[in-house]
Amino acid sequence: MAHFIFFLLAIVSVxxxxxxxxxxxxxxxxxxVILAFIxxxxxxxxxxxxxxxxxxxxxxxxxxxxxxxxxxxxxxxxEGIPPEKKRWTLGLSFMIAGVLFIELIFALKGFLSxxxxxxxxSPGSPTDLGRLLFTKxxxxxxxxxxxxxxxxxxxxxxxxxxxxxxxxx
Amino acid sequence: MVPTSYFIILSxxxxxxxxxxFFVKRDLITQFLCxxxxxxxxxxxxxxxxxxASSLDGQIFVIFIITVxxxxxxxxxxxxxxxxxxxxxxxxxxxxxxxx
Numbered sequence: 001m002a003h004f005i006f007f008l009l010a011i012v013s014v015x016x017x018x019x020x021x022x023x024x025x026x027x028x029x030x031x032x033v034i035l036a037f038i039x040x041x042x043x044x045x046x047x048x049x050x051x052x053x054x055x056x057x058x059x060x061x062x063x064x065x066x067x068x069x070x071x072x073x074x075x076x077x078x079e080g081i082p083p084e085k086k087r088w089t090l091g092l093s094f095m096i097a098g099v100l101f102i103e104l105i106f107a108l109k110g111f112l113s114x115x116x117x118x119x120x121x122s123p124g125s126p127t128d129l130g131r132l133l134f135t136k137x138x139x140x141x142x143x144x145x146x147x148x149x150x151x152x153x154x155x156x157x158x159x160x161x162x163x164x165x166x167x168x169x
Numbered sequence: 170m171v172p173t174s175y176f177i178i179l180s181x182x183x184x185x186x187x188x189x190x191f192f193v194k195r196d197l198i199t200q201f202l203c204x205x206x207x208x209x210x211x212x213x214x215x216x217x218x219x220x221x222a223s224s225l226d227g228q229i230f231v232i233f234i235i236t237v238x239x240x241x242x243x244x245x246x247x248x249x250x251x252x253x254x255x256x257x258x259x260x261x262x263x264x265x266x267x268x269x
Contacts, residue, residue: 006171010179017183017206021190026198033202036183040209047176047220052231056212059235064205064242071246072198075253128225129232137229144236151240158247 005046013039026072030065037061051126176217183210197249197259201242208238 016036020029037060044053133141187206194200212231219227253259 002171006175010175014179014182014186017186017190020199020202020206021186021193026196029199029202033206036206037209040183040213043176043179043213044216046171047216049216049219049228049231052212052216052228055232055235056209059239060205060209064239067242067246068198068202071250074250075198075259129228132225132229133232136226137233140233144233147240148236151243155243155247158244158251 002046006043009039009042009046012036013043026076027069030068030072033068034061034065037065051129173217173221177214180210180214180217183207183213195260195262197252197261197264200261201245201249205238205242208234 013036016032016039020032020036023029023032037056041053041056041061044050044056184207187203187210190206191200191203194203212234215227215231215234219225249259252264256263
């Protein structure tokens with residue numbers, strides 16, 4: 001079973017990256033990379049790293065790639081989706097919504113019945129990771145927070161409007 | 170149980186694909202995406218080794234890598250936006266400001 005999941009996720013992730021190489025549209029490239037990242041998150045789950053898997057989906061596939069998509073949308077100001085493709089995307093969105101619904105039902109079923117696997121004791125649990133992060137890796141953690149602040153301020157300064165009335169602000 | 174070497178091979182394949190695409194592609198955003206793919210491949214190697222060594226340090230490093238990637242994406246995309254505003258293009262061969 002683990003082998004099957006591994007090969008499925010590996011083939012899909014490699015295929016997504018290859019599709020990213022061949023795709024001409026940057027927005028599609030970004031979506032293919034999101035697919036690859038979600039597959040990688042599944043592989044992380046396979047490797048006893050559930051917390052990293054969730055982080056990968058929320059931060060990487062969620063936040064960072066959405067940032068990419070926003071920038072692509074700001075730069076690509078040509079035409080929208082052609083009408084013959086619109087029907088196809090409608091079907092696709094219905095399919096994705098249906099898969100999400102089934103997934104949510106499964107998740108809620110797991111919530112209603114008592115959990116079989118305890119998160120607390122399993123390797124790679126958030127508890128252990130947090131303990132390690134705040135003891136052995138406390139200094140790197142604090143330095144990372146400085147890095148985040150620097151990146152935030154840097155990005156804001158870079159894209160700030162440089163207008164003539166500088167003395168007003 | 171899937172052997173660690175499989176994960177390492179997959180990580181190498183993804184990294185090489187990312188590096189290949191970085192040199193093949195010509196627009197800044199896709200090249201930036203390739204960097205993210207390479208970072209993710211490195212993450213996979215870290216976690217695979219963490220599993221085989223049964224220690225959590227590899228996973229901690231992945232958290233740091235993801236944080237650095239987020240910071241890098243914010244600054245890099247701001248730079249790309251700025252370049253687009255000034256030159257109206259994001260093709261990397263048009264970036265010849267520093268050419269001697």
